[in-house]
Amino acid sequence: MNQRSYDRALHTRRHLIRRFGVAAGVFVAAPLLFREALAQVSFSDDPFQLGVASGEAAGDGFVIWTRLAPKPFEIGFGLPSQPVEVEWEVASDEGFRTIVRADKAIANPMMAHSVHVEVDGLSPARPYWYRFRAGGVQSPVGRAKTSPLAGAPTPRARFAVVGCQHYESGLYTAYRHLAAAEPDFVFCYGDYIYENGGTPASATTPPALANRRHLPGEIFSVDDYRRRYAQYKSDPDLKAAHAAAAWYPVWDDHETDNNWASEWDEKGTPPELFRFRKQAAFQAYYEHMPLRRSSLPNGASLQLYRRAPIGDLIDLNLLDTRQYRSNQPCNDQSAGCADLNSAPHFLGDVQEAWLKQGLSASKARWNVLAQQVVMMDLDRDPGEGYRANVDSWAGYRAPRGRVLQHIADARVANVVVLTGDEHVNYAGEVHLDSRKSGSNPVAVEFTSTSISSGGDGQDQTTNDQAVLSANAALKFVNRQRGFMLCNVGKDGWETSVRVLDKVSEPNGKLSTRATLSVAPGSNRVTIG
Ligand SMILES: [Fe+2]
CATH class of the missing domain: 2.60.40.380 (Purple acid phosphatase-like, N-terminal)
Incomplete structure (x- = not known):
């Protein structure tokens, strides 16, 4: 049965017979849907x-x-x-x-x-x-x-970048503001739910969050995940954001399990058992996301990476950096990890080849890698030595190098990486090796903060300032909650960093913390 026929099969039998006459007979074999x-x-x-x-x-x-x-x-x-x-x-x-x-x-x-x-x-x-x-x-x-047709002249697009919405950690006020902004579309980089068990409210829990608790116990079964999605999706501000614009969702780790990598979870569960959990998590993810049938899960696998053209302005490459990656180096411990060249895969062979081919063939003004984890190879230890986030691209230097070298060799223009995961707003340049002096960036990266994960946050910590001065490629850091609003034209890219003063109290105040610009051909971020 082809895709179109299969879609039709979701209608009632009577409807099918009316529409297709005798051809409807081919659908009788499909189980349960009509019987x-x-x-x-x-x-x-x-x-x-x-x-x-x-x-x-x-x-x-x-x-x-x-x-x-x-x-x-x-x-x-x-x-x-x-x-x-x-x-x-x-x-x-x-x-x-x-x-x-x-x-x-x-x-x-x-x-x-x-x-x-x-x-x-x-x-x-x-x-x-x-x-x-x-x-x-x-x-x-x-x-x-609807999007502009692929390749059609498109002067502007305006879209939001969201993710990391731990339900217990804060209110979804950011989504109310996002809905009011009516963006053309929304990119969600993942951590739409968190899988951990609830922390009961205590004396220090802000009153607005006292009834905003997960059920006790980590979630494993498909009904557990369904209840978790239902809890998050009951939030009126999140519902408003979904009702306001079409989303392109991708997942990160917490839709399944913290820092999972392909067949491996963080507990050392045998892969043949972890597969059951993936199957439950993937099914519930599909059930709750506005995805096409091409992403319908098949056991413990789900086709999530895909490309969305926005006219001739943007090619949105929506990536899946979880399902095909090698296990994290150094047992996922970043302290003292010197083995950053050992992991062979991050996107997996098939997705990596698909991405490179798509980037080479692109005629769009901006080529976006819309994905989960930071691509800049930031030194997280401002003192002597170098410490990488080994769950991010920096822990996978070989596949990272292959993708960035391809962007440089094929002269792929105006690559913008959009990221989440860290609950911090970052903006900076992506270098093959940012520690090499005189290196030229091959892309820019905007890491969007969280909607609620991490609680209220603050502008910058002392350590953030030290990390900023230790990493020349990093241009901007902010640790408040909110979202990014990207205003993209042929003549320039502008990312507006929208932050809230509080997510622990109702009606947090929204402000624009910074406006970050990229001129075409520059691979540099300017702070306005
Ligand atoms: Fe997160």
Whole structure:
């Protein structure tokens, strides 16, 4: 069955027969989707408590997502163990006067009653509005913009960079501001959930966070992960950010386990057992993200790396630096690790070749590596000696060198690396070896802070100032919570660093801490 046929198979049998006539026979072999009766549902609680979302914007459409969950923390999530029919509509106006696409989809209990509809046939570079309906209940309305067509003249794009949203650590105020800014799209670098067990509120817990706790115990099963996503997605500010723009999500480590690498977790679990956890985590990740069917997991593997063109302005290379990497050198201990050349893989052979080929072929003004962990080879020890973050690209110098050498050799223009992970705003230059004097940068990097992880934070620590002066390639450090807003044109790239004074109290105040610019052809960051 081809991709299109398979997508169609998610509709009801009656609908299929009406649409395809005798050809519908080929679908009968597909298990359960049509043989099982649809549940006739009526809800006493709102089935759309987890909101709506869109993602994977392209020139002709995007994915729209929801998950029915009237009782998101109970066994069965308040739904029958049967598929449920969900109607969806896409309109060209906010008031839904002109419906341009509408159909039915099936929320299947095998995917936690989530719905992923790949909407196509839309016009490029314009906003649309979408909503769902199930059991007579209407969902909230979401807004999503289609991308400009690949290669089409595109003067500007404005998008946000987000991630690291530990639920216990702070409020999601940043997302309320992001939603109000209505960016063209959102890039999420990962740590959308955290897998650790809850820390009970104590005397020092800010009152606003006292009821914002994980359930006790680390999560392992698919239902554990589902409850964790449901808890995060119940947040009104996060729901607003999803409803405001289409996202391109990638994961980092905490959607599965801290600092995992390919087959290995940090506890030394045998790979054949860790695979069960990956399978549960990947399934729940797919269920809760507005991804295309091409990312549907197959056991403990999920195709996450992909490319999204934004007209002729940006090629967004969305990378997966977790699933194919070698184990971290030096047992993932950065102190005294001198073995930084030993790890052979970071992207894995296939993704690395795909990335290099894509960068060589790109005609876009800006080539973005949208990914998880810092690429600058920063010395984290401002004193004598050199200390790398071995979970980042710096711990994998061989594959890092191959990618950067390719960018230099193929003269790939205007490479911008977008990163998260560290809960710090960083901006600087990416060098093959930044300790070599007179070296020229081959890219720039913007590391976006966290939405909430790490709590309120501060502008800079004394150590940050020492790290800044020990690393000439590093130009900017800030340790507050927030997000980056990138305003990109042919004539320049501008990253606005949006920070909050507090995430431990409601209504934190947002300000622009810095505006960081890159001129085309420079590979240098200017602070405004
Ligand atoms: Fe994080």
